[in-house]
Amino acid sequence: MDASSSLVQPLLGWGQEHGTSLAPDVEIYQDPITGLSFRALQNIPPRTKLVICSFQTTLSYLNTTYLSPYFQSHSPPFPPNFVNSLKVHDPNIIGHFFLVQQYLLGTKSFWWHYIRLLPQPDTPEALGLPVWWPEADLEFLNGTNAEPPIKKRKALWEAEWKQGISLLATDFEDREKYTYHLYQWAASIFGSRSFRASLTIPPELISGSQNSFKDSLFILEHIMKDRFSVLLPVMDIGNHNGINQVDWSRDSSTGHFSLSNRELIAQGNQIYNFYGDKSNSELLVAYGFILPGTKRDTVNLRLTPSSEVVQLRRSQTSHVVDFNQPEQEFMFSVRILNDAARHGSGIPQLDMFSPGLVNTMSCMLANNRERRFLLTNPAYSLEKDPEVFSNPMSRNIIFVLRILQDKLNYEISRIEQCGVDLRKPQTQNQHTALEYRNRQVQVLQTAIPPISTILQSAFSYSSFCQHARHSANQSEDSLVSLHSHVELLSLDCAFGWLYKHYPDVTSKVSQLISEDQDEPLPLDWAILVEDWDHTYWTVWIYLVWMLWIHSKIEFETRHVDLAKWVFAMNKSYDDALSSHADAANLHADSTEQETIDFMVQNIAEIPDLVTFPLHQDATERLRNFASFVASEEVLPASCQMMTGSQAGEILEQKLLCISKVGHATRVQEEGSWTTFLSSLTA
Template identity: 35%
Template sequence: MDAAARIATLVDWATSHGASLHPAVEVYQDPATGFSFRVKPSSDAPLAPWERVVSLPTSLSLSYLNAVSAASSSPSSTASSPASFPSDFLSKTPPHVVGRLFLAKQYLLGEGSFWWPYIQALPQPHDVDDWTLPPFWPADDAELLEGTNVEVGLEKIRADVRKEYNDASELLKLHGSERDKAISMQLYQWAYCIFSSRSFRPSLVLADKDQQNLPQGVRIDDFSVLLPVFDIGNHDMTADVRWDLQVDGPSCCELRVGREFGPGQQVYNNYSMKTNAELLLGYGFMIPESDGLHNDYTHVRKRTSTPNKASEEYYISRRPMDHPSSTLGRYRQELTVDLPQGKHMVGAFRHVQPDMVWDIFCTLTPPNERARILPISSTPTGSDEGDEEKKRQQKFFSGDVEEGSEAHAALEHTMAIIQHKVMQELERLEETDVEVPPGAEEALTRNQRLALEYRQRCRTVLENTLESMGVEGEEYV
């Protein structure tokens, strides 16, 4: 079946069950982005901001909820319905794993599945190159990501998926149907990649009444949900979008974009603020760098006081965090540093998330010593501790400290720690570097090209950061 027939099958099925596209919008096959939304080239007018692009009844969604519903409607606990799983299996398996296995089972049902028109429009399990994300690349391709800051994520995903599949398979051998036992590791990996690259958080796209029948102990965001047709919109991190829920009558989720799109233009969704590292791991693509936008950040994990437990991450940016093109960097700055007019941030800190810098300083200086080390001018009556902390941050980030003082020593120590960390990351990258012989570029696979491009992006982030520690006022690439 060619692309046009697959699109027609999907759209006809969805609209016959209550979905709708804006009259000026169509689904088409884009050479670079695959199935996509666009304003019809023949349209007489543009798509205006905030007009409804697509409306999808949430009854067409596919997730763990459908597996639970199928089992509860089965006449016995052995779940004789071909769409369901045994109740014992459901009670012992994490919801997100059940959702993936339910998708795999629907694939095996073929045209007998209610969702077959949707599933046939997805990348198919046998077309491995069309759906594999980096964790499941061939070993020679995945090896090119060693030494980058996605290496740990790759290994964790592989290990988690292997364990999930093995645990589920053991349960299904005891209680499942023959079709359940036919779900292979590759088919589970396919389902993982489909959910990773196309799914939505249920709490954002499902109405309250769709969330009422969860089993005890299961929270609404313990799994993800697939939205046929709705998920065709590709990612634009600069797009202002709304996922509006309509609950009068059958619940529907609507995509609206706060931007005008002219005839022939692709209409985008926004998957939320994600770095290129996150997009590569979870979606298999990266956002190109331009003068007005970059999305290259090195992730640095912050360790908690609990051994071997990582919590939040910090970000090191290709360009200064406050640069107009650092869209995600400015969005992710939980700690906002408002420097006084006429002052500039110390060069060593410009590419680093301010939270990371301040946390390092706070680690070096006990709370009861901070006021003495970083004295500030008197604050107005009625000001709180937050105002005083902000003034100290301004002094520290601008380097407004007396040379030879304890504050100056702490400033230099903080800079040295950041420099050491960045150099460590760069050395790790160089130790695993790969040289492509002249003339061999044409033989590289898509995965290999993507991995080598990502390596270079990581290198640029780290080199720009080190450069900013020694030179201020430079141009950034």
């Protein structure tokens, strides 16, 4: 169909009669790819009004409100009960039924010249929308971001139709013709061709109407919150290429909505509208196409925080909720960056992720100490902090990166698994879906390496470790801040550090572990970390504090960085005790408690420590403290074993996060825990 078509010319004639028109140098033509389109007949200078659409020709819910001369019904009214029941919360349903009515009116409809140019209900595949694709084509979208919203649309439209049809009186003319199929068609037309009411309708046309004040108020609210959309005949022919080179303007004095160009349009070029900064997922679901290049390729990442986490996240000033889309509060995305410019102020590895994702994950993974920090500092934003490794959230950001890496890998696996049985594409829909599917995987794969680089560095280096592979200098500039301020220790390395500085004590402790676990010496930590990592982290922390208490000045002089962490943990435990009564309890199950108690009792008999006996109550308090730190300050990691039967292999285990930021000397505190420690003398 071209501009001389017997259908296009009557549309333009009807539009002209009612104030809707094209600029003289704009034509409508049939493009082999985009279908009906606008094209420049001559060079068109900037700021030309390419299309002018009169509000008299628009079609929407407003035409059922008898609001003003601009929004007339030209049709038999719907029953009052139907309109009154839906107009408060579901004006969009009224708009969909109104379009069905106009279709059923045929040549009697005021909008007939417009409606007959639309894809027709008897050929819904002409819409090109995935919601109308056959199942064989939809299979190619399984597991992708496009699958859930397509299913949601189908379910939503069916529920809307049932709600609307139940309100139409049985004696309403042609009620039986308002089928679900026609409702789907009408909803598809609105979903793929309409404009947002908030950007289209001037509020003055509502507030200055003859309607009641109450009706005007809720209609204005509907417009502001985009609870319905508006069809703009002729204007909606413009296609989308993802480049915003147009301006929209609305004029209540003339009753027109216009489309203008920002730059010169050369003769013969297609003239594009701009649907918004939409991702390829949004374009595919709503319009049935995707654009080339990776700029618009995004993958959604939904989080499901607990109610407690939601409360914490909402306390942060960086959190923004779109009350028009509350279900999107914890929906985020990842994308490929197409330029070298920074897109955030935090560490660059986070630039690919949409705002709020990392901050929400931070709240979800925060321990007690980190939650207190976030509550005390509501303006703090983890994802915007370039020095995140040098503050109290250093453990948290590493934990976030680890879980984020796992989530990205899971999403890749899920998409690939859902497509394992796909055959070679046979239709254009299948080719489009397969390209979209592959690009979703590409986005996820691209996001992983920058995160992995940080994690691999964090897990593979420690100045505390005595193993050559862990103590080699890290020279990459971007990782200097990480290693200068925080380190992660495995049990293997932690006991190696103990052995270097306190060989006699460590030998005795290793012998105790060997006896308790019935394992030979030297200890094979690859076996022990599988089930006993929390137990022996508790033992290690208990032992470190015993060594510190036994000779504080010597310990603080020899182990400056570790002493900073000791002071920080003491302060943190004081804060925890003041806000959480259960912090004073033992954090271990019954099996772990039996082993922990065995170790604690026998550590007291080690010759180097026997000169400093603790009362039973003091022993239990120190034990409980160690178990609390062991549960709070570790994080799961895939770390290379340094010794034992699986030396060189990567094993999942818990690493202790040691921050080297803080005071190099003790600070006088007045909390119950630090007061207790001060009472202990060697």
